[in-house]
Amino acid sequence: MCLGIPGEVVEILDDRPDLARVAVGGVRRNVNIALLDGEGVGPGDWILIHVGFALSKIDEAEARAALEFLEGIGQAYEDEIAALRESGID
DSSP states (O other): OOOOEEEEEEEEOTTOTTEEEEEETTEEEEEEOGGGTTSOOOTTOEEEEETTEEEEEEOHHHHHHHHHHHHHHTHHHHHHHHHHHHOOOO
16 A cells, blocks of 8 residues: 655755755655745645655644544555655655
8 A cells, every 4th residue: 555644844955956855754864855836835834645756745643634634544554654664765
C-alpha cells in the first residue's frame, strides 16, 4: 500500500530550490517540491508526500489528523516510514 504522508518542511535547499528537507516520523529527507511551485512553500509548512514528491500543501491541523490516522493503521504506516528511511533524493 502506498500512502501520502504529512511532513514538515525544515528548509529549502539553497542550491536546489525544487528540493526541501522535510521531517517525517523522525526521519529527515529531501523531497521534490516542484509540483507546488507558486504555493510559497517554506520552513514550518506542512506538505503531503508520496514517493518523494510533495503533492499538496496542508495546514498543521490536517497534518496532525492525518498522522494520527496513519499511526492508528499500524503496519502500513511503519512500512512507509521504513521505505522513507531507505530512500534518498540528492
